[in-house]
Amino acid sequence: MKKITLTLISILLIGVLAACGSDESSASPDENKKLVLGGTIPYSDMLEKGVKPYLEEKGYTVEIKEFNDYIQPNLALKNGSLDANLFQHKVYMDAFAKENDMELTSVITVPTAPIGVYSNKYKTLEEIEDGSTVAIANDPTNLARGLTVLRDNGLIEFDSEVDPLRASEKDITSNPKNLKFTPVEAAQLPRTLESVDLAAINGNFAISAGLDLTKALARDKLPEEIINRVAVLTEDKDEQFVKDIKEAIESEQFKKVIEEDFQGFHKPDWMTK
Structure with a gap:
């Protein structure tokens, strides 16, 4: 009886541990695949039409958050409610980071609506x-x-x-x-x-x-430092999701969206070479 009891306990423990391991391995990738990207109009639309579909094809779940000012998108990065944003040029980004004790990194420039x-x-x-x-x-x-x-x-x-x-x-x-x-x-x-x-x-x-x-x-x-760009926290700059966002913007799919829906925008040099 003791042997049978020990055997049953062992089987149960193995089952529980296996289930825990299974839960951890399945939950972790899903968690990493959730992205929240933010921007002001029209850049929130650019993310929605030109970036989100590409990332979803790679298995991400993507939420686009629209902002009506130039303050909250960076503060949202700081508090962790955003993974990346698109609305600002380098001059503004550097000044904001300095004034708010943040470290921000530019990922890639995008077509920008000119004055x-x-x-x-x-x-x-x-x-x-x-x-x-x-x-x-x-x-x-x-x-x-x-x-x-x-x-x-x-x-x-x-x-x-x-x-x-x-x-x-x-x-x-x-x-x-x-x-x-x-x-x-x-x-x-x-x-x-x-x-x-x-x-x-x-x-x-x-x-x-x-x-x-x-x-x-x-x-x-527009000079390079005034062209809008995707920005992330510097601590995240080497993360895979950042590389995937850059890849999405460099894609033919993104370029097609720009040609169809964002006429009159100034294109960064890398898009015209």
């Missing part, structure tokens, strides 16, 4: 009249970009020593059309088209307002 000059009054830059009013962003980075678009199209000039990424109104050395500038919060720029002659509007806010990027009177030429 464009829009008008309900003029159809070409040549039509712009003397003394026209221009709405521009009131934050330093987007202000500089808006002014640079105007400079690159011959409407104003800067001092040659001015960094285009840090230019402000005080750096304007020539303004032949006597343009009058109205600084406004970037998100509100589309609404100003009813009250000003021109507005230099961020691409994401232009899209949200229903403006056609391809119909801007002029668009900015």
Whole structure:
């Protein structure tokens, strides 16, 4: 009886251990295959259409989270509720990381909606009249970009020593059309088209307002540090899911989505080579 009892106990213990091992081996991969990616419009749509399907084909369960500001997507990375985000350029990412005691790493750049000059009054830059009013962003980075678009199209000039990424109104050395500038919060720029002659509007806010990027009177030429990118916590940069996100964005499937649904976006150099 003792032998039978010991045998039964041994069988039961082996069964329990085997079941535990089975649970652990099946749960771990599933847990690792769950990804939450975040972005602002239109980059949340870019993730939804161009990245999520590719990752799901590789066995991931993917949730796309949409944000309405530029603060929460990075804080969500910090608190672990996001695995990666897509909404920011390098200048912003580095400044945010420094101010918030974070370590962020860029994974890969993506097509980026450019700042464009829009008008309900003029159809070409040549039509712009003397003394026209221009709405521009009131934050330093987007202000500089808006002014640079105007400079690159011959409407104003800067001092040659001015960094285009840090230019402000005080750096304007020539303004032949006597343009009058109205600084406004970037998100509100589309609404100003009813009250000003021109507005230099961020691409994401232009899209949200229903403006056609391809119909801007002029668009900015984005330097590498101003092109938006996928970002992750630096501690995660070598994880497999990060490599898979990069692979998804480099895929032909992603490029096709860009051609069909994101016309007028500035493409990073790696996509045009």
